[in-house]
Amino acid sequence: MSRALPPIRAITFDLDDTLWEIGPVIRAAEARSELFLRRHFPAMAQRLPAGEVRRRMNVLAARRPELAHHVTALRMTVLAEAAQDAGVPVRAAELAFAEFIQARNAVTPFPDAVPVLRALGERFALASITNGNVDVTMTGLAELFRLHVSAESAGMAKPNPAIFHHTCAALDVAPEETLHIGDDPECDVVGARAAGLRALWFNRPGHRWPGPGQVPIHVRQLTELLARLLPATGG
Ligand SMILES: [Mg+2]
Structure with missing residues (x-):
């Protein structure tokens, strides 16, 4: 019997090509x-x-x-x-x-980025992890996250598991309680899995999973995250 996974407490997001087109x-x-x-x-x-x-x-x-x-x-x-x-x-x-x-820094977030981040932020600790050099404070999204980690500031880059562990430690959550979401199969999915996080592939273009490993859960629009991650209320 497989061990039940602990509930998700934190979500980490890639930025370029996940929250805006780069x-x-x-x-x-x-x-x-x-x-x-x-x-x-x-x-x-x-x-x-x-x-x-x-x-x-x-x-x-x-x-x-x-x-x-x-x-x-x-x-x-x-x-x-x-x-x-x-x-x-x-x-x-x-x-x-x-x-x-x-x-x-003049990025245009996908139209559903702000409402989705706002809704998820009410339930989960949110952080961004980027290998790029965007200044998040210039994007209008900065305050929606508890933490921003960049390869430049951390001195290591995705898919190195260390950058995921560094982010989880800063959020005070365990890797297995953390879901990472990003578009890059290697940096975001393979890297997060190797670090012990759960991973969700933001597959906006609808590509086939190139591997390695099991085909990840994937979404093509950020709004799909709400139905997947926020339980329906009421009832
Ligand atoms: Mg990306």
């Missing part, structure tokens, strides 16, 4: 940073055609694994090196990054 936001942020450089530091812009910053970030992350999950440091390092190569002040890199991050 692809268009990053593309807009990079375009804004590139436009700024073309206007104000053309010598530097010439060295960074479209997609070049991302390519150099990937190369740098492969060369320096300790930076792999520090997306801010990766982008700043690439921009600063390009400024130096172009013979412009490093201030140009700082300004270009400021343009990027302002647009990167």
Whole structure:
């Protein structure tokens, strides 16, 4: 006979592509940073055609694994090196990054995100766990969570079980009392399971589960979480 699971006391949420769509936001942020450089530091812009910053970030992350999950440091390092190569002040890199991050934080939560988080927050301790560099205070969702954990602040990234354990400890809940919800099969589902949490796959596009392991419980819309996690009242 299998052991009954304890009740869920906390829910941890991935952010990018779970509470908002991130692809268009990053593309807009990079375009804004590139436009700024073309206007104000053309010598530097010439060295960074479209997609070049991302390519150099990937190369740098492969060369320096300790930076792999520090997306801010990766982008700043690439921009600063390009400024130096172009013979412009490093201030140009700082300004270009400021343009990027302002647009990167301009996310539009899915329409059901706020009501769903509000309802779940009445019953569960909520935390966010992200490998990205969004400033949650800029999203309008910050106060709906008890805690925000980022790979940059924690010094470790999903799917490392340690980031899940760190979050559970900070919420004062056991991993098996915690449900993690996210879109990335490896980072969110496999990682959370390996840390002893329960996992729910936010599968908005309706993909097939790529594995490994058992097909997780999945939802395509955040509102489905309410019926799954909040028992019907009355009766
Ligand atoms: Mg995600």
